[in-house]
Amino acid sequence: QVQLVESGGGLVQPGGSLRLSCAASRIIFSIYAMEWYRQAPGKQRELVADITSGGSTNYADSVKGRFTISRDNAKNTVYLQIDSLKPEDTAVYYCHADPRGRNYYGTIYTRAYWGQGTQVTVSA
Numbered sequence: 306q307v308q309l310v311e312s313g314g315g316l317v318q319p320g321g322s323l324r325l326s327c328a329a330s331r332i333i334f335s336i337y338a339m340e341w342y343r344q345a346p347g348k349q350r351e352l353v354a355d356i357t358s359g360g361s362t363n364y365a366d367s368v369k370g371r372f373t374i375s376r377d378n379a380k381n382t383v384y385l386q387i388d389s390l391k392p393e394d395t396a397v398y399y400c401h402a403d404p405r406g407r408n409y410y411g412t413i414y415t416r417a418y419w420g421q422g423t424q425v426t427v428s429a
């Protein structure tokens with residue numbers, strides 16, 4: 306069974322930093338684009354950052370310059386470094402693995418997976 310396990314969330318003061326991790330198991334991690342979403346209370350889930358299988362990154366405008374996504378294929382792990390935290394960053398952060406239709410040795414991978422989420426709370 307595929308598992309995505311997030312960790313690293315917590316309570317932090319404004320201006321602080323956190324590093325979230327998402328460890329994947331039972332997928333061919335290197336072929337998946339990895340994405341971080343967040344969902345604040347009463348709001349829709351939003352994409353904040355993604356990294357392709359080739360290592361290209363994209364960020365939501367609201368987090369550019371403060372969030373950094375990276376991946377370690379040897380450890381099947383994706384990271385989200387969050388700096389200069391603001392109260393509006395408070396949310397549950399979810400990891401999402403999406404193969405984006407990758408053709409890998411003749412097999413097309415389309416199924417995506419979600420982690421269970423990790424809470425980030427920014428408060429003085």
